[in-house]
Amino acid sequence: MSDKQVEMSIVEHLGELRRRIIYILAVLLLGLVIGLVCANPIYKYLISVDSAKDFQLHAFAFWDGIGMYMKIAMVVALVLTIPFTAYQVWAFVSPGLREIERKAALRYVPYVFILFLLGIAFGYYVVFPMALGFTTTITKNMGLTETYGISQYFNFMFTLVVPIALLFELPLIVMFLTKLRILNPRRLRKMRKVSYFALVFIAVVITPPDFISDFLVTIPLLLLYEFSVYLSSVVYRKQLAADEAIEARYKQAEDPE
Structure with missing residues (x-):
């Protein structure tokens, strides 16, 4: 194989990688749009559950509300993008795999979505209430008045839930x-x-x-x-x-x- 042929092969390979990345970014952008549309009902649900009913959340900055909506939209985008990203990774590397390896890899793609949702559910319904209950108990025992901003509340939530979902x-x-x-x-x-x-x-x-x-x-x-x-x-x-x-x-x- 000549150097020109190798160079063309590398260029084509990089072009394929760029195309896959563009697809992923497009789905991420679409997910953000869908997330923004769904942000309000999701927010109403999150503040209506038992773990949030005892808190009166405040906005300490003009961008707190918008920032909270963007965080919710990003989580929705991740839910939609992660399985698509797994498929794009499989499509990119599959030409270099054997047939049995291609089938094995493709079989796992749907479970990426399922495990991510399970991770979100575990983080939100198990870990987050326990961590929140512990921290608020310590605050009350110290005689402090609880005044929480909406940004701090959701940052605390997403900092726990999203990494757990990814690690699932x-x-x-x-x-x-x-x-x-x-x-x-x-x-x-x-x-x-x-x-x-x-x-x-x-x-x-x-x-x-x-x-x-x-x-x-x-x-x-x-x-x-x-x-x-x-x-x-x-x-x-x-x-x-x-x-x-x-x-x-x-x-x-x-x-x-």
């Missing part, structure tokens, strides 16, 4: 990499100490600066890792069984007697 993709990523034989349960168990340290570090970074928030995020992450190891072992056992079946067929073909 961990089991899917581990299963996919196991399917491609990049990871296996033995390697994951050997990496457990390092992985635990990394997950604790991530939990501390993405959560508000208080111990209870760190703790409430760290525990689910560690459980997610162990669940990922279990799923990896399930996939790995199936791979070993399939390899043994193929080897048995070869032996039978070589020695029909």
Whole structure:
């Protein structure tokens, strides 16, 4: 292959990557528009649930209301964009994969959306009320008057919920990499100490600066890792069984007697 042919191949590859990125940005923009349309009913729901009823939220800046709407719109856009992004990544790398790898990758795309929604639900209905209850209890015990701005309330919420939703993709990523034989349960168990340290570090970074928030995020992450190891072992056992079946067929073909 000549240098010109290689250069054309690289140019075409970069052009394909640019096209995929443009598609993703277009869907993200569309998601933002849809999110802005849905922002008001979503906001009314978020302030009507039990965890928000005890608070009278205030606007401390002229842009607080608009900023809150934009945050809600961004979450809606992420929900719509993440599965589409996963498909675009698959479409970009699939020409370099084997047929079995392409099918394995495509099979996981719908679960990206499902796990993200589960992560949002877990973060909002489990972690967020516990963190909110703990922080407000400490505030009351200190004799402080609670006066919360709408921006602080929703920043606290989204800082907890969105990272948890993204980290809920961990089991899917581990299963996919196991399917491609990049990871296996033995390697994951050997990496457990390092992985635990990394997950604790991530939990501390993405959560508000208080111990209870760190703790409430760290525990689910560690459980997610162990669940990922279990799923990896399930996939790995199936791979070993399939390899043994193929080897048995070869032996039978070589020695029909």
